[in-house]
Amino acid sequence: MAGPAHARADPRPVLPRRLHPATRANPLLRHNRETLLDLFFREVNATLQEFARDPQWKLEGQLGFLAVLHTWSQTLVEHVHLHCAVPGGAWRKNAHTWAPPARNWLFRASSLADRFRNRYLRAVRRRLDRGTLVLPAGTEDWNDVCARLAATDWIVYAKKPFAGPRQVLEYLGRYTHKVAISDYRILQLEDGRVTFRYRDRADGDTEKTMTLSADAFIGRFLLHILPPGFQKIRFYGWMARNVRTENLRHIRQALNVPPPDVPPKPPRIAPDCPACGKATLLIEGLIGRARGPPHRP
Numbered sequence: 001m002a003g004p005a006h007a008r009a010d011p012r013p014v015l016p017r018r019l020h021p022a023t024r025a026n027p028l029l030r031h032n033r034e035t036l037l038d039l040f041f042r043e044v045n046a047t048l049q050e051f052a053r054d055p056q057w058k059l060e061g062q063l064g065f066l067a068v069l070h071t072w073s074q075t076l077v078e079h080v081h082l083h084c085a086v087p088g089g090a091w092r093k094n095a096h097t098w099a100p101p102a103r104n105w106l107f108r109a110s111s112l113a114d115r116f117r118n119r120y121l122r123a124v125r126r127r128l129d130r131g132t133l134v135l136p137a138g139t140e141d142w143n144d145v146c147a148r149l150a151a152t153d154w155i156v157y158a159k160k161p162f163a164g165p166r167q168v169l170e171y172l173g174r175y176t177h178k179v180a181i182s183d184y185r186i187l188q189l190e191d192g193r194v195t196f197r198y199r200d201r202a203d204g205d206t207e208k209t210m211t212l213s214a215d216a217f218i219g220r221f222l223l224h225i226l227p228p229g230f231q232k233i234r235f236y237g238w239m240a241r242n243v244r245t246e247n248l249r250h251i252r253q254a255l256n257v258p259p260p261d262v263p264p265k266p267p268r269i270a271p272d273c274p275a276c277g278k279a280t281l282l283i284e285g286l287i288g289r290a291r292g293p294p295h296r297p
Contacts, residue, residue, distance in 0.1 A: 047115050059089070060099065061089075
């Protein structure tokens with residue numbers, strides 16, 4: 001994106017497919033999944049914080065933001081990107097002040113993309129030089145791949161939340177614990193082939209169907225299983241978990257904004273036990289009906 005990164009934006013950095021291809025060629029990310037995905041988070045944070053400190057953007061403070069990792073497209077091919085929900089301003093801890101943006105946006109998206117590209121590739125090259133990355137079999141010169149990627153435009157897409165910050169969080173909330181494809185999108189499993197629906201973003205968000213062999217479908221689905229224990233939702237800057245509560249209190253004081261009302265938890269009502277008649281039965285939850293196996297003719 002060539003435009004600015006708006007205040008309260010959803011900047012979305014995307015890794016180039018040369019590092020995470022849709023085909024089996026050059027699968028560097030697949031051989032170093034935890035290392036390179038963790039590096040993705042780290043360099044996005046470093047880039048955003050570097051811009052927040054830079055006087056040219058007139059913030060000179062620390063950002064706080066939420067980052068959520070997605071790895072799939074509608075057709076289940078690899079599309080590795082982070083959604084970052086960034087409040088519109090920076091916290092100047094030493095001055096105890098909140099710095100709003102000078103304009104109605106934070107940073108220029110093209111500048112973010114260039115800086116992130118350079119930081120990420122430099123970090124990958126350091127690991128290649130140290131020999132700490134697992135290299136795919138073949139004759140690919142990965143330093144040469146990095147050099148070619150350095151001459152390529154990378155993507156940071158920034159979008160102002162026109163419906164407000166709540167809409168951004170609700171959008172991200174719908175995807176935080178989803179898998180690559182929901183059951184309702186799978187239309188048919190027959191003769192070793194899977195048909196599912198998807199939306200073609202390049203064709204006006206038109207709904208279409210795609211049919212793959214069961215092996216190809218499973219192969220695509222497995223691409224999106226993260227390493228054990230990998231955190232795909234992370235908080236950074238003044239939103240980091242260990243300092244967030246204290247920082248929010250100070251930021252609200254600086255902005256003269258009262259804390260939000262926290263609705264009280266509803267009381268737990270113990271219904272009478274149908275066996276003894278005493279109010280000792282506590283319902284912790286209801287187990288939904290199990291989904292049956294696929295129909296087999």
